[in-house]
Amino acid sequence: MDIKQSAIIPDEPADQDQFFGAGHQRSANALGYAVEQLAERDGAIGLEGPWGAGKSTVINLAAQEFAKSKSGSLKHHFFTFDLWVHHPEMLKLAFLEEFIAWAHTNKFLTNKQEKEFGERVTDREITTRIQNKRQFSYNGILFVLLFPLLPLAYAWLSPFAFAPNTSTMPNLLSIKGIGLNANELAITSLVGLYVVFAWSTIWGLGTKKVSGLKAALSAAARMFSRETDYDKITQSVRERNPTNEEFQTFFREILSVVQKDNDRIVFIFDNIDRLPNRSVPKVWSEARSIFAMQSRGKVWPNSHVTAIVPYDATYIAEAFENGSNSEPPTGERAQHLIRKTFDITVRVAPPLSTDWKKFLEAKLDEAFSEPLSDSEKYKLFKLFDIDLQENGSLPTPRNIISYINSVGAIWNQWGDEIDVTHMALYVLVRNTIESNNKQLKNGTCVNPRQARVLEDSAYLKNLAALHFNVQPEHAYQVLLGQDIERLAISSNTDEFVELSKSPGFIEVFPDVVLMRVEQWAKDGADYVAKLAQNMAHPEVAGEYLHEAWRHMAEAVSFFNGCDTSAPEEYEGLAELVAHLGDAEASQCATKVLDWFTRNLPKAEERSAEDGDTWLNFFAAIHQGLAQASGDQAAQALVAQTKCPNGPPFTLGVCAACTEHTTIDFNKFGRSEKEASLKAAALNLVETNVPQLAAALLSKPKFATDTVFSELTDKLCERIQTEKLASEDLAHVVDLLARTRTTYARNDTTKNRIAQTANDGSLVWHADKAHQANDIKTVGAIIWLIVDVCDMQVPGNPSNHRHFGDVNPSYQEYEKLISSLSKDDEITGKISDLVVSARVLAEWMRFAIDAAKPEFFRIVFSRTIEDGTFNKLSVSETVTSFDRLKAVLSDELLNSFLVKFTDWSRHFKDQFKGEGALEIPPTLIRAIAETKIEGYEDLISCLDDYFQSLSEEDWLTLLSGQNNQALDLLLVRLETSEYKPPLASFSGALMKHALSLLDGDLSVPEQYLSAWPKLFDGIQKNTQDKFSRDIMLNLKNLTTTPAAVAQFLEVYASVSAILPLTEFADTTLDQLVTPALGSQTAVVSDFFEKRSGDLKKCAMGASSDVLGRLNEALLDVRGLEDEEENLKERYAKYIGIELPKPKPVELPPDTSAK
Helix, strand or coil: CCCCCECCCCCCCCCCCCCCCCHHHHHHHHHHHHHHHCCCCCEEEEEECCCCCCHHHHHHHHHHHHHHCCCCCCEEEEEEEEHHHCCHHHHHHHHHHHHHHHHHHCCCCCHHHHHHHHHHHCCEEEEEEEECCCCCCHHHHHHHHHHHHHHHHHHHCCHHHHCCCHHHCCCCCCCCCCCCCHHHHHHHHHHHHHHHHHHHHHHHHHHCCCCCHHHHHHHHHHHHCCCCCEEEEEEEECCCCCCHHHHHHHHHHHHHHHCCCCEEEEEEEECHHHCCCCCHHHHHHHHHHHHCCCCCCCCCCCCCCEEEEEECHHHHHHHHHHHCCCCCCCCHHHHHHHHHHCCEEEECCCCCHHHHHHHHHHHHHHHECCCCCHHHHHHHHHHHHHHHHHHCCCCCHHHHHHHHHHHHHHHHHHHHHCCHHHHHHHHHHHHHHHHCCHHHHHCCCCCHHHHHHHCCCCHHHHHHHHHHCCCHHHHHHHHHHHHHHHHHCCCCHHHHHHHHCCCCHHHHHHHHHHHHHHHHHHHCHHHHHHHHHHHCCCCCCCCCHHHHHHHHHHHHHHCCCCCCCCHHHCCCHHHHHHCCCHHHHHHHHHHHHHHHHHCCCCHHHCCHHHHHHHHHHHHHHHHHHHHHHCHHHHHHHHHHCECCCCHHHHHHHHHHHHHCCCCCHHHCECCCCHHHHHHHHHHHHHHCHHHHHHHHHCCCCCCCHHHHHHHHHHHHHHHHHCCCCHHHHHHHHHHHHHHHHHHCCCHHHHHHHHHHHHCCHHHHHHHHHHHCCCHHHHHHHHHHHHHHCCCCCCCCCCEECCCEECHHHHHHHHHHHHHCCCCCHHHHHHHHHHHHCCCHHHHHHHHCCCCCCHHHHHHHHHHHHHCCCCCCCHHHHHHCHHHHHHHCCHHHHHHHHHHHHHHHHHHHHHCCHHHHHHCCHHHHHHHHHHCCCCCHHHHHHHHHHHHCCCHHHHHHHHHHHCHHHHHHHHHHHHHCCCCCCHHHHHHHHHHHHHHHHHCCCCCCHHHCCCCHHHHHCCCHHHHHHHHHHHHHHHCCCCCCHHHHHHHHHHCHHHHCCCCHHHHHHHHHHHHHHHHCCCCCHHHHHHHHHCHHHHHHHHHHCCHHHHHHHHHHHHCCCCCCCCHHHHHHHHHHHHCCCCCCCCCCCCCCCCCCC
């Protein structure tokens, strides 16, 4: 494949300034100038800059400048000593060795000088005597001892050894004068050798030069080998680093030779900022001693030292802080240390972004044989720039080159298969991914700023491909597959949800399910159930799941056995059903239920508990199907499902249905005979009353009136004959009360329960339950007694055939009844049963009957407070409102009114037409004052009635012949903006007012204060006409003082707006003159308020009218001391002067005579 290739860019100092701002060149110039200034004396130059900033490049540029320079008499040569590669303890020695070798290589030293100086560096000969203490094993010793015998053995085993004439044996060795042949000589030698061996062994043990027999034998045996007891080794070595004085004396001597004539050496002490920071203080001190000290002895000519030390100031300060055992020279102290070390410091500044961007692009061109596009270069620059910013780092030539080389290495492996920008991103985040693989899964390994640079959502997949070295299309599979397999079927839903948010999850998950779901199904349906529960989490959503759901539905066929006693392990399968299409959901639901049912115990072994668990599992699947396909499909599932056989099992299913209101037990198909179910149910009275009670809540078809009659009889039999334990009593009484309230409220059950009340059984058990503090059972028994005994306390039979004397129980019972309060738990239980039996109306009648015990009012109040009642007589409740108000507190009355709105749909039927007159006015007022909503229909019934009245009907009402209607009208007018029908009502009110003035009618005293409200019932624009018509008709009436006074009182609103001045004579003659004879406060108030109009009337009235007015005014009677004042006040109000009374003539005085 023809792909781009990337070359490795060497990380070495550049020979030219490659940053276009020429910052490196300027630093090199400054460095060169400093070197020139220090040419004739010792001096050190610090070259400061961050690691990789180009300090070596600056030195290289400076060296080039010196090499090119032709001016001046001095030649500068640069010697670099790498501090990183030498041990700190022998640093000066290593420096001398390297400097001598460098000087010789560069022709500054002759061969003779190099040898002489080299020998002086290693100026001591050491002879080492090493004792050989090697020991042989016993087998080795034996082998060494036998080895000399081999030649002899060979000779004896040769053909000559078996010759008949031994003389024919060759004389291998003959020694003249001894007379021994070779064989004899060999044997003699061997004997002597072994004698020496034995003596050596004995001598070694005797002199204790060796310890132990084995050591002595080994020492003696060495005579047969080439080993010696002692080895002598001679070496020329330098055992220690020279002292500063030794070093300076020798170093300056060498330097004097090297720096002859015009040559000057510049020493570069490099890479101090690459050392471990614990080593920096020691190396810094050693290096400083090379260039910062002089010998105290002979002064050598031309021995000046010029040193350059490149360093990272931040790193050096941190190293001294972390690596020194003494007080760390941080901050100002660190700067002081640097200033004291160097004569001058040249800083190598990091490049500007524009500088290093161009540098990076240039290096990219250098690295890639086929240049990258401008867009790719920019993205590589920007990714690196963001990384530097986030890490607080600066761009340096070294880290730029390292970055490009890393990208190039990946490029050479992958080529065009993966975007180069994604490779660059991987280089930057690789360490993060390796330290925490999870960050690659959730995408947090990438800075959001870098992600925006890429503008490509595929980068995470490519990061995974690069990290796991797989093709991109398999990257997510490798990254997530294992975790998906582990977490998909685990109970840790939170981790699965978190994993589902990982990039690539959408692509990988369906494939994993496809590959693994069949095996999961075979391994256990609970795995598939857990998978479904995890997938159903609200945060795990998307179209990609549809395929997985379908694969799971197909896998149901592979389910094996299951533990039907733990249906909760498989209820997650309901989520599977819920997430399928209509047809698939129904099929899957049926298959799952068939699988579960097949794993039930045998029919004869099935228990009620099995029925309960089966129904609970069915309910979960049923709900899932309802979610997927709707209620109709869910109900169809019930109809097509046959309840498994077994009477106890069936009753367990029946009981469990009470917890699932959407499942009707009677809709299941059943093959169990009802007779067997009835028998099994009635048997539960003796064995398991709670289960029977639960089963009956489902209202199974087999529970007929006959069954309930038998049930009641059996329950009462237990109450009458058994001294029931507290728990058993609670269950028996609860079911009996429920039967009476809900299932069979008929005379049969009433009479049977009455027997247990009348013979004292219930009272006795109530006493025992109270002693056991079983409050609910006590309340249920009290309710049963009151209910079946027609709200009476039963008579005391004294003796009970099973319980003996029940007198104490009766006394406690009566005491308990009389002590009950509204807030007692017993009262609450009785109230609940009143509601359940739907007999609140009866209890209300007893409560509002003052002759009945307080007990009924307490229970009724509690029932109203709880607000759970659901049956009332609407008509009776409304008409009894006044008595209810007397029984209930204001708070309870309000609560009742709110609850009573539940029956508002019945108002119109109950109170239409004249039926509205049955509504108590107090109820209308209470509704208005509390502003309770829901009584609109009740109010409209009343308004409709008023609307239907004719003028004659209204006059009859106003005349006092229909006080209930009048009361209701006055309340409506007082508490609302209601206005009666204008034509009929205003005409009747007019006739009533005129009849009142004419003396034909009067207003009852109880209505005097409220009557003005009737006139307010007329529209404002009609009121003026009404008052004018009064004046028009007034002249035709014969008014009396009493009639006028009552008119002014009850029609005060009318009298306030009568147009008096338009009818002056009528006003004075028909109103004022008769009114003077009344002398009531109402009349006085009228005169005062209308004084201005009355004065105008007096000014415009005829003389006849005024004459009659004067006569009436003079005829005003009052208390003796107030009469004149009253006349004067009235005259003042009317604006006329009283005629002066004639003087009284006194009889002649006859006393003088």
